[in-house]
Amino acid sequence: MTLTLHLAAGTISMCVHAALEEAGLPHDLAWVDFGTGAQGQPNYLKVNPKGRVPALEIDGAVLTEAPALLEWVAEAGGGALMPRDPLEAAHVREMMSYLASTVHVNHAHKMRGHRWTDDPAAQAAMRAGVPGTMTASARFLDARLRGDWVGPDFSVADLHLWNITRWMPGDGVDMDAVPALRAHHDRVAARPAVARVIALHEAAA
Numbered sequence: 643m644t645l646t647l648h649l650a651a652g653t654i655s656m657c658v659h660a661a662l663e664e665a666g667l668p669h670d671l672a673w674v675d676f677g678t679g680a681q682g683q684p685n686y687l688k689v690n691p692k693g694r695v696p697a698l699e700i701d702g703a704v705l706t707e708a709p710a711l712l713e714w715v716a717e718a719g720g721g722a723l724m725p726r727d728p729l730e731a732a733h734v735r736e737m738m739s740y741l742a743s744t745v746h747v748n749h750a751h752k753m754r755g756h757r758w759t760d761d762p763a764a765q766a767a768m769r770a771g772v773p774g775t776m777t778a779s780a781r782f783l784d785a786r787l788r789g790d791w792v793g794p795d796f797s798v799a800d801l802h803l804w805n806i807t808r809w810m811p812g813d814g815v816d817m818d819a820v821p822a823l824r825a826h827h828d829r830v831a832a833r834p835a836v837a838r839v840i841a842l843h844e845a846a847a
């Protein structure tokens with residue numbers, strides 16, 4: 643199987659990169675340079691017409707959207723990164739769905755307001771709302787974490803959560819007020835596979 647991950651430093655593609663490392667699946671990296679707007683250029687739009695990362699080429703077929711990618715990587719890696727119990731697996735999907743549809747979208751209001759409006763004043767108002775919406779999500783997540791992990795064991799949802807928690811200090815969240823979430827972030831970041839990914843993204847930034 644040939645895998646190529648299209649990714650950009652520090653973005654949501656980090657969690658898929660980390661999942662590939664955790665699963666031990668050999669892969670190539672194709673960095674997309676956001677500095678030059680490469681995600682909107684024809685070459686990349688041929689890969690992902692949405693102009694977003696991550697995108698994973700799997701023997702030439704392209705899969706996008708972090709939750710779908712994470713679940714595919716878990717399965718391709720032998721299943722250890724998803725719970726086998728159907729209800730626990732559904733809770734993992736519940737978390738990834740919340741992260742992608744709500745928390746990531748809160749975060750996007752900081753830099754990507756132009757997706758929703760051309761009005762600079764409206765964009766500034768959206769940016770100003772980010773500390774509040776991200777703090778509300780962080781508080782929910784902090785209360786939701788009951789043990790070390792989102793599910794009974796480490797899973798791809800932990801990688802997704804870690805990736806988004808990583809943005810929170812920059813989004814104005816007081817991490818001292820969400821100690822369980824901060825501890826979860828540090829626990830995931832300390833895993834050797836994740837530490838390798840962090841080093842690669844910091845070097846590429």
Ligand SMILES: N[C@@H](CCC(=O)N[C@@H](CS)C(=O)NCC(=O)O)C(=O)O
Pocket residue numbers: 653654655681693694695696706707708709742746754
């Ligand atoms: N729903 C998608 C969101 C992907 C997404 O928005 N990625 C951002 C990086 S964090 C991106 O590619 N942004 C490029 C742009 O907006 O131009 C997912 O979860 O994979």
